[in-house]
Amino acid sequence: MRHNGHTARALRLGLKTLAILVLLGLAACSTTSRDKNEVGAYPPWLIKVAEPAAPAIGMAISQVQWRQGYLSPDGGALNHVRPRIRPLDVFLFSNKGRLSGHTGAGLFGHSAVYLGSERELKSMGLWDDPAIVPHHDAIRRGLSIIESGQAHGTTLTPVSRLVETDRLVVLRPQLGTERKEAAIVRLFALVGTRFDHHYRLDESEYVFCTELIELGISDLRLPRRPSYGREVILPDDVARQAVSGKGRLRFVAYLRADREGWESAGPAALNTDIDRAASK
Numbered sequence: 001m002r003h004n005g006h007t008a009r010a011l012r013l014g015l016k017t018l019a020i021l022v023l024l025g026l027a028a029c030s031t032t033s034r035d036k037n038e039v040g041a042y043p044p045w046l047i048k049v050a051e052p053a054a055p056a057i058g059m060a061i062s063q064v065q066w067r068q069g070y071l072s073p074d075g076g077a078l079n080h081v082r083p084r085i086r087p088l089d090v091f092l093f094s095n096k097g098r099l100s101g102h103t104g105a106g107l108f109g110h111s112a113v114y115l116g117s118e119r120e121l122k123s124m125g126l127w128d129d130p131a132i133v134p135h136h137d138a139i140r141r142g143l144s145i146i147e148s149g150q151a152h153g154t155t156l157t158p159v160s161r162l163v164e165t166d167r168l169v170v171l172r173p174q175l176g177t178e179r180k181e182a183a184i185v186r187l188f189a190l191v192g193t194r195f196d197h198h199y200r201l202d203e204s205e206y207v208f209c210t211e212l213i214e215l216g217i218s219d220l221r222l223p224r225r226p227s228y229g230r231e232v233i234l235p236d237d238v239a240r241q242a243v244s245g246k247g248r249l250r251f252v253a254y255l256r257a258d259r260e261g262w263e264s265a266g267p268a269a270l271n272t273d274i275d276r277a278a279s280k
Helices: 005-031 044-062 076-084 118-123 133-140 159-163 177-189 209-216 235-244 267-279
Strands: 090-094 110-114 143-149 153-158 167-173 225-227 230-232 249-258 261-265
Touching: 076 159, 076 167, 076 249, 076 261, 090 235, 110 209, 110 235, 118 133, 133 143, 133 153, 143 159, 143 209, 153 159, 167 235, 177 209, 209 235, 235 249, 235 267, 249 267
Parallel strands: none
Antiparallel strands: 090 110, 090 167, 110 143, 143 153, 167 249, 225 230, 249 261
């Protein structure tokens, strides 16, 4: 990725600020007491200090990667999951080969939604919708997944993105046809929205990854919990809700990998892995 002077300065500022905050956080975390349902390892005063620099810190974090995702090497995982996905499927990612995979709470740190191929969108009668027409070329090039990332905001990305990670969960909304189609159109209309480095659900000018799902698929009623004086939607909580059958998302698949290879696991294994990560 090429960076202009402004971006390079932001990255340097973010890395310096991040290093200072990590040192301060390590010194303060042992004395921090938090509500059992609240997430966040750092004391509130430290977050308040960091808040103005959040975009620079987020940009710096997004650039740090020391290996590719374990699911991606031979294409087997992609060949396994690609025929199983349907338009509006929700994806949760866990990638511990990136710094961003270690800065959030829990096992999973990112999410995205599959919007459909040209053929699928035409079969639903959505191909010529005004919100979708500007993206025809991108869809034809295979950019059928929408996500909101720290470095690029809300964009369309290729299906191969699904396996650039260590673990992948596929969940399916249980909604009627009209609501699904309306959600796909809403999500396309959100392309270009900037990333919310402050993770606030009380405004929608900027969005983060799970907020994008809530805004686009508004019938899901995703679980929320408090974090540093605001509410957040954690991918781990979304996975748990789907496995429990309490919400409107249903479990479809769980792929997990290490350096030895990958496997397809079930909902019980997903719950166990989330529990194990939470206990660390």
